[in-house]
Amino acid sequence: MGNTIWVLSEDSDEDDWDHSFLLVNEKSLDKLAEQLNVKKLSDFYDHSILAEEYGGDIEPNYINPDELESVLNPLITAIRNGDAGKLNGDSEIIEELEDCLEKILNAKSQSSKVRLAIVP
DSSP, X not given: OOOEEEEEETTOOOOSSOOXXXXXXXXXXXXXXXXXXXXXXXXXXXXXXXXXXXXXXXXOXXXXXXXXXXXXXXXXXXXXXXXTXXXXXXXXXXXXXXXXXXXXXXXXXXXXXXXXXXXX
16 A cells, blocks of 8 residues: 555644545656746655654644645646646546645635645
């Protein structure tokens, strides 16, 4: 079984969506981000839950939602426009990115930071 990403705000510890296609396509999404001149999505990944699972101790990496919004919107637009090249599961990736964006915007409306937690 592989890892997935959960979008967690400062007051939540669970996500209702499996964002594993983002991890499957991590390299392609990072390459696309470079082409779009935005930060890589993987730069925001929080490994604290994985570290805890394996006996490590890393502080959670909470991020201002605006930072993630400025990455997600261009990625979504580029994939929709076919500018992303070949990705594994384009429609699923768009759904996952849109779900992330929705959760991030919700956290933003509540003045809460978020993290993209990698979970086993």
